[in-house]
Amino acid sequence: MVAIVGPAKVGKTTLLQALIKNFTRQNITSIQGPVTIVTGKKRRVTFMECNNDINSMIDIAKVADLVLLLTDASFGFEMEIFEFLNICQVHGFPRVMGVLTHLDMFKNNKQLKKTKKVLKHRF
Numbered sequence: 001m002v003a004i005v006g007p008a009k010v011g012k013t014t015l016l017q018a019l020i021k022n023f024t025r026q027n028i029t030s031i032q033g034p035v036t037i038v039t040g041k042k043r044r045v046t047f048m049e050c051n052n053d054i055n056s057m058i059d060i061a062k063v064a065d066l067v068l069l070l071t072d073a074s075f076g077f078e079m080e081i082f083e084f085l086n087i088c089q090v091h092g093f094p095r096v097m098g099v100l101t102h103l104d105m106f107k108n109n110k111q112l113k114k115t116k117k118v119l120k121h122r123f
């Protein structure tokens, strides 16, 4: 079970659609719940987008094997990220992978490198 967690409008649905397209070559426009994909002969992966509320975060922290924690790089860390990490500490930490989005918003390459370094340092 792979959970996609992050603040509102950070690009969770966009990432999920891109992952589905990568594995299945299908374009899915409206995603209503968890999506299970057969990724190998003996492997299935279920992707689930986590709603941006505390109860969903608690539920997902208990069952996820891997969490993709999305951060809008043009904005920085938001409260929800820290909230979710605190919840994980209480419920047993799943593996967490940080994903930076909106990197294309940076026009200045130097600024992009600096921001990436600062944000990566946290994971």
Ligand SMILES: Nc1nc2c(ncn2[C@@H]2O[C@H](COP(=O)(O)OP(=O)(O)OP(=O)(O)O)[C@@H](O)[C@H]2O)c(=O)[nH]1
Pocket: 006, 007, 008, 009, 010, 011, 012, 013, 014, 015, 052, 101, 102, 103, 104, 105
């Ligand atoms: N420029 C840019 N826009 C992005 C990126 N990722 C997502 N977006 C845009 O951000 C907007 C919100 O993306 P969604 O995928 O709907 O975000 P979400 O986290 O699912 O939003 P909620 O479900 O409302 O929490 C969309 O218009 C996307 O096109 C990115 O990496 N760069």
